[in-house]
Structure formats: structure tokens, C-alpha cells
Amino acid sequence: xxxxxxxxxxxxxxxxxxxxxxxxxxxxxxxxxxxxxxxxxxxxxxxxxxxxxxxxxxxxxxxxxxxxxxxxxxxxxxxxxxxxxxxxxxxxxxxxxxxxxxxxxxxxxxxxxxxxxxxxxxxxxxxxxxxxxxxxxxxxxxxxxxxxxxxxxxxxxxxxxxxxxxxxxxxxxxxxxxxxxxxxxxxxxxxxxxxxxxxxxxxxxxxxxxxxxxxxxxxxxxxxxxxxxxxxxxxxxxxxxxxxxxxxxxxxxxxxxxxxxxxxxxxxxxxxxxxxxxxxxxxxxxxxxxxxxxxxxxxxxxxxxxxxxxxxxxxxxxxxxxxxxxxxxxxxxxxxxxxxxxxxxxxxxxxxxxxxxxxxxxxxxxxxxxxxxxxxxxxxxxxxxxxxxxxxxxxxxxxxxxxxxxxxxxxxxxxxxxxxxxxxxxxxxxxxxxxxxxxxxxxxxxxxxxxxxxxxxxxxxxxxxxxxxxxxxxxxxxxxxxxxxxxxxxxxxxxxxxxxxxxxxxxxxxxxxxxxxxxxxxxxxxxxxxxxxxxxxxxxxxxx
Amino acid sequence: xxxxxxxxxxxxxxxxxxxxxxxxxxxxxxxxxxxxxxxxxxxxxxxxxxxxxxxxxxxxxxxxxxxxxxxxxxxxxxxxxxxxxxxxxxxxxxxxxxxxxxxxxxxxxxxxxxxxxxxxxxxxxxxxxxxxxxxxxxxxxxxxxxxxxxxxxxxxxxxx
Numbered sequence: 001x002x003x004x005x006x007x008x009x010x011x012x013x014x015x016x017x018x019x020x021x022x023x024x025x026x027x028x029x030x031x032x033x034x035x036x037x038x039x040x041x042x043x044x045x046x047x048x049x050x051x052x053x054x055x056x057x058x059x060x061x062x063x064x065x066x067x068x069x070x071x072x073x074x075x076x077x078x079x080x081x082x083x084x085x086x087x088x089x090x091x092x093x094x095x096x097x098x099x100x101x102x103x104x105x106x107x108x109x110x111x112x113x114x115x116x117x118x119x120x121x122x123x124x125x126x127x128x129x130x131x132x133x134x135x136x137x138x139x140x141x142x143x144x145x146x147x148x149x150x151x152x153x154x155x156x157x158x159x160x161x162x163x164x165x166x167x168x169x170x171x172x173x174x175x176x177x178x179x180x181x182x183x184x185x186x187x188x189x190x191x192x193x194x195x196x197x198x199x200x201x202x203x204x205x206x207x208x209x210x211x212x213x214x215x216x217x218x219x220x221x222x223x224x225x226x227x228x229x230x231x232x233x234x235x236x237x238x239x240x241x242x243x244x245x246x247x248x249x250x251x252x253x254x255x256x257x258x259x260x261x262x263x264x265x266x267x268x269x270x271x272x273x274x275x276x277x278x279x280x281x282x283x284x285x286x287x288x289x290x291x292x293x294x295x296x297x298x299x300x301x302x303x304x305x306x307x308x309x310x311x312x313x314x315x316x317x318x319x320x321x322x323x324x325x326x327x328x329x330x331x332x333x334x335x336x337x338x339x340x341x342x343x344x345x346x347x348x349x350x351x352x353x354x355x356x357x358x359x360x361x362x363x364x365x366x367x368x369x370x371x372x373x374x375x376x377x378x379x380x381x382x383x384x385x386x387x388x389x390x391x392x393x394x395x396x397x398x399x400x401x402x403x404x405x406x407x408x409x410x411x412x413x414x415x416x417x418x419x420x421x422x423x424x425x426x427x428x429x430x431x432x433x434x435x436x437x438x439x440x441x442x443x444x445x446x447x448x449x450x451x452x453x454x455x456x457x458x459x460x461x462x463x464x465x466x467x468x469x470x471x472x473x474x475x476x477x478x479x480x481x482x483x484x485x486x487x488x489x490x491x492x493x494x495x496x497x498x499x500x501x502x503x504x505x506x507x508x509x510x511x512x513x514x515x516x517x518x519x520x521x522x523x524x525x526x527x528x529x530x531x532x533x534x535x536x537x538x539x540x541x542x543x544x
Numbered sequence: 545x546x547x548x549x550x551x552x553x554x555x556x557x558x559x560x561x562x563x564x565x566x567x568x569x570x571x572x573x574x575x576x577x578x579x580x581x582x583x584x585x586x587x588x589x590x591x592x593x594x595x596x597x598x599x600x601x602x603x604x605x606x607x608x609x610x611x612x613x614x615x616x617x618x619x620x621x622x623x624x625x626x627x628x629x630x631x632x633x634x635x636x637x638x639x640x641x642x643x644x645x646x647x648x649x650x651x652x653x654x655x656x657x658x659x660x661x662x663x664x665x666x667x668x669x670x671x672x673x674x675x676x677x678x679x680x681x682x683x684x685x686x687x688x689x690x691x692x693x694x695x696x697x698x699x700x701x702x703x704x
Contacts, residue, residue, distance in 0.1 A: 201631030281614030
């Protein structure tokens with residue numbers, strides 16, 4: 001890569017594209033050419049920058065000046081002023097107080113914003129995801145080279161075990177252990193699958209990684225394949241993520257061209273091929289056995305377990321399934337060692353976690369911070385407080401399969417074990433923060449509606465339970481609930497947890513369990529007084 | 545009669561192009577269905593029939609897959625498909641009001657297609673754009689931070 005005086009980055013997430021980011025890029029580029037600056041200024045389209053308040057963004061390094069929202073017609077002036085004359089165009093700058101995400105990291109280095117710890121997202125928003133050379137220059141494929149030339153598969157698994165990395169898809173299963181299971185199952189053919197069917201409401205971390213740093217997933221899957229003895233991999237990306245699919249396909253093609261995928265990789269006997277498989281819109285396909293069924297071209301209905309995919313997975317062969325965020329940690333762990341990774345986070349949950357901050361707060365967006373941070377810290381430091389100073393009432397973690405967290409738990413460290421001990425779950429990393437104007441019954445109803453629609457219908461507790469629970473919640477919200485309804489809800493929640501076949505059904509009862517545990521008085525007010533204390537529910541008196 | 549033949553030809557062409565692209569292989573069924581669905585807007589029964597013959601897979605199996613995934617439709621859809629995100633993150637930041645206005649503006653309920661075939665209104669789970677909720681997606685265009693007042697202007701862009 002040649003050295004340049006300035007680097008111009010244009011955001012290219014779906015919203016930016018819709019608002020003309022491609023034209024902004026073209027105009028900036030042609031203006032730079034017109035002024036004869038092409039040799040000294042590089043311009044690149046980057047992925048989602050983790051901040052969404054003023055899209056599309058144009059970021060100019062080394063000053064890290066952030067412009068947004070930039071319109072195509074601003075390009076000429078911007079180039080003339082900032083890049084030619086060296087004057088910052090204040091009227092086009094994005095508001096400072098609302099900085100978050102990657103840009104927060106840039107600003108943290110300049111000492112104006114709280115720092116994040118970026119491992120998974122270290123390159124997202126900085127490199128051109130469509131250029132393999134930029135990945136390689138930024139330590140890319142270094143770990144794969146090291147692994148293939150210096151380490152045995154057993155060494156790799158030991159290093160991952162030593163790091164204490166736990167699966168980031170929601171369940172928190174130790175990654176090294178899972179790799180060990182697949183590696184320990186003798187078979188001629190094994191598969192590695194990257195689970196990119198990110199569909200938990202409020203979660204878009206995997207989309208950012210796939211769109212912003214696709215090569216990190218290819219590198220991690222290659223390392224995993226070498227460790228467990230697989231030679232074929234699939235990246236399953238949800239059907240709605242078209243940009244992520246395109247980027248991955250491009251990245252895979254480049255990797256083949258550079259000899260990083262295919263046969264005899266880096267001159268060793270290791271062969272590895274990767275295919276991209278698109279989903280077709282089904283939340284349940286994020287469950288690993290449903291995902292495998294879907295790759296096989298069937299309905300995405302979860303299988304009965306055991307046997308687990310680690311021994312009987314894709315086409316009956318031992319299969320390793322890891323989440324995108326889990327995999328994105330792997331190259332850094334192999335590069336720096338498991339011990340280094342343990343220096344972040346808590347003893348039981350080492351490393352960092354990517355959270356998406358949403359809801360009634362001043363700053364929404366995406367952060368990567370060490371495991372063990374508390375909700376209070378997230379709201380105060382990264383979200384810059386509650387919107388309009390209305391007080392915090394309830395948070396909902398990890399998309400629909402997470403938990404409803406009452407304000408009383410806002411000082412519990414967010415790691416797998418602390419949350420489990422408190423009877424709640426971390427889920428996939430979405431933090432939906434709601435203020436006092438939120439009705440918990442209404443929130444539970446929205447979540448239950450989600451499960452009702454996404455249940456695959458294979459087993460009765462889930463198919464019938466979610467439908468019934470939704471009807472009851474609807475009745476209570478119309479002011480026609482009875483006290484008996486609360487006992488029925490408790491029973492449905494228990495049945496869902498104990499009798500469902502897969503993770504979807506088992507977690508589908510948590511919203512109702514959580515509101516009955518923490519907000520029973522508020523729910524009872526809907527029934528006894530026929531009043532919604534937050535003034536949200538319709539209370540029309542109609543019963544389903 | 546000619547128009548029926550024309551429709552059949554379109555369907556065969558769509559199936560051919562999908563199978564050329566992904567291979568005549570049962571394992572590629574979902575990508576093939578996705579491709580045909582994108583080309584024709586939905587999966588007509590003639591298309592399922594043709595795919596079933598080509599992949600030597602029973603129609604019932606094909607229908608079970610086609611009816612399972614949200615992105616596949618076995619019913620004709622309107623020229624423009626409006627997807628409204630009804631997940632919690634969009635809901636708590638004003639999604640409820642947007643949904644009301646949207647329904648009233650196109651005069652449709654969930655899962656309905658307008659009689660003139662212009663609009664289909666469907667709800668969807670999270671689209672991963674929660675940072676800018678409430679979100680609606682029309683065809684392939686995503687709109688974020690949508691307010692009820694903007695609905696009319698957004699829909700007006702699809703005047704054809």
C-alpha cells in the first residue's frame with residue numbers, strides 16, 4: 001500500500017447507500033482527481049461505522065474529522081476546503097456529543113470519549129472490506145500462517161481453551177471444548193460452519209463484522225478447520241443481509257486468488273474450501289441444528305439432540321458451528337496467545353463483548369467493551385444517559401431470547417455467570433434500554449408476538465404455548481384479563497422451558513416469567529384496576 | 545391463450561436461470577427457490593412443478609420448504625412489497641405509530657395486497673438496522689428513523 005497524506009472513508013451501510021453514499025463517494029473521488037490529489041489522498045468505501053445518527057458519514061484521517069450527513073453536492077466544497085486548503089468544514093461536521101462506535105474509538109484516542117476495547121471490531125470501519133491487501137497489512141492472515149507453519153491442531157485447540165473464549169451466540173458454551181469434541185470424533189469428512197443467521201431483534205454486530213471485516217471470518221474458519229480436521233466450510237448468512245453476502249463472496253474469491261483458500265494452503269498439506277449459503281428468512285435457522293437442516297435444503301426445523309452436531313451434523317458428519325463474533329476473536333487469540341486474551345473481561349468470561357445499545361437513550365449504536373461492565377456504566381458512559389432525562393425502567397438483553405432486566409439489576413456485572421446467578425441471561429448482546437414511559441406488558445406482548453410468529457411449529461409446547469400466551473397478554477392489555485390468566489401464563493412459561501425441543505421454545509417463556517417476577521404489581525393493575533399505569537395499552541374492553 | 549403461454553415461458557426461463565446458476569441439485573433447493581422468487585416476485589405453482597421435475601424431488605417436499613421461509617411466497621405479491629419491522633427495538637422508539645399510519649395510508653392490513661396489485665404490506669422481524677429504528681423496507685430500499693409524517697413522501701417515490 002502506498003503512503004498517502006490523507007485517507008477519506010465513506011460509510012456504506014444500507015441506510016447510507018439509500019441516502020446516496022455511492023454518489024458521495026463518486027463525487028469526492030472525481031473532485032480529488034480534478035484537483036490532482038489522487039496520488040496523495042486515498043478514498044475508500046467502508047462498512048457500517050457503528051453510528052447511525054447522521055448517515056452517510058465521510059471521515060477524514062489523520063485528523064479523524066467526521067462529516068455527516070454528507071450530500072453528493074457537498075463533495076466539491078468538502079474536497080476544496082479540507083483536502084486542498086486544509087480547513088475543516090465546520091458546518092458539515094457531525095455533532096460531537098453523539099459520537100459512538102468505531103468513531104468513539106477514534107475519539108477515545110484523542111481523549112474526548114470513553115475508550116472501548118476493540119478486538120473483534122479492530123478493523124471494522126478502518127479498512128476497505130473489499131480489498132484483501134488492506135486486511136493483510138493490518139495483521140491479516142498472520143495467525144493462519146503461524147498456525148499452519150508452527151502449530152499442531154492440538155496446540156491450536158489448547159490455545160483456544162487457554163483463552164477461555166465462550167460462544168457469543170447466546171449460550172456461552174466454551175469454544176475450545178466444542179473444537180475438542182469435533183476434533184476428537186474420528187471421520188474422513190468434517191465441516192466447519194459459521195453461523196451468520198443473526199436474527200435476534202436488536203442485534204446487528206455480526207452484520208458489521210461480515211460487512212466490515214469479511215476476511216477475519218475466512219481466516220478464523222480456516223484456523224478452526226485446521227484444528228478440527230475439516231476441509232470444507234459454509235458461511236450461513238441470513239437472507240436479508242445482501243451486502244454481507246456480496247462482501248463475503250468477493251472476499252472468498254480474493255482469498256482463492258491469493259492462495260489462502262483452496263489446495264495446499266501456504267505450501268502445506270492443508271486444503272480448505274468455503275461456500276456462502278443464504279438463508280431465506282427464518283429466525284429459527286440461527287439454532288444450529290435448524291441451520292444445518294436449512295443448508296441441506298430442508299425446512300429449518302431443529303433436530304432432536306443428542307446426537308449433537310459435533311458428532312452428527314451436516315449430512316451426518318461431525319460439524320463445528322460457531323457464531324460470527326466468536327470466530328472473529330480467533331485470529332487475535334492465536335496471534336497474541338490465550339493468556340493475553342484472559343487479560344480482558346472477567347475470570348469466568350474472558351475477552352470483550354460487542355453490544356448494540358438501543359432504545360430511549362441519547363446515543364444508540366455499537367460498542368465493544370470488556371466482559372463484566374454493568375448496565376449502569378453502559379447507560380451513563382456510552383449511551384450518554386437517558387433521553388429527555390426520563391428515568392431508566394427496564395432493559396431487554398440479547399434480542400428476544402434474552403431477559404427483561406429490571407433497574408434493580410443494573411449494577412450486576414454483565415458476564416455469563418453473574419447474569420446466570422441473577423436468574424437472567426445475556427443473550428446475543430442487544431441492550432434495549434427503556435424508560436419509565438414503557439409498559440412492561442406491552443413489551444412482553446411484542447416479544448411474545450415475535451416467538452409466536454417465529455416458532456417453527458414442530459413441537460406442541462412452543463407452537464401452542466406461544467400462541468396462547470400472546471392471546472392472554474393481548475386480553476390483559478385490552479383490560480379483559482383475569483387473575484387466572486396470570487397462573488396460566490406462569491404454567492405456559494414453565495412448560496415452554498421444560499418441554500420444548502430447542503433453544504427457541506426454551507427461552508420463549510422468559511419475557512412472561514420475567515414480568516411476573518419483577519413487575520407483577522404493574523401487570524395486576526391491568527387486571528384489577530383495568531388501568532395501564534404507563535398509559536400505553538389500549539384497554540378497549542374487547543376480549544379475544 | 546398467448547398470455548398464458550407467455551407466463552409459462554417466463555416461469556420456465558426463471559427456473560432455468562436459477563438451476564443453471566446453482567446446479568441441478570436437491571441441496572441447492574433454497575438458493576434456487578430464492579432466485580425464482582426474486583425473479584417472479586413469488587413462487588407460482590407452475591414454477592414449483594417445474595423445479596420438482598428438474599430436481600426429481602416431490603412437490604409436497606418443495607411446498608413444505610417454500611411455505612416455511614418468510615422470504616419465499618407462494619401467493620402473488622404486489623409490485624412493491626413494504627416490510628415493516630415489528631420487533632421490540634423499533635416498537636419502543638415509535639414503531640407503533642408508524643405502523644398505524646402505514647396501514648391507513650396504503651389502506652391494507654398485515655399480509656394483504658392491494659386490489660390494483662401495487663402494494664403488499666407485510667411485517668418482518670428485526671432487519672438488523674435497529675440503530676435507526678423505526679425501520680421500513682420497500683423492495684430493496686431501507687428507510688430508517690421513520691416518522692408517521694414521512695410515510696406519504698416515502699411511498700410517493702414508488703409512483704410507477
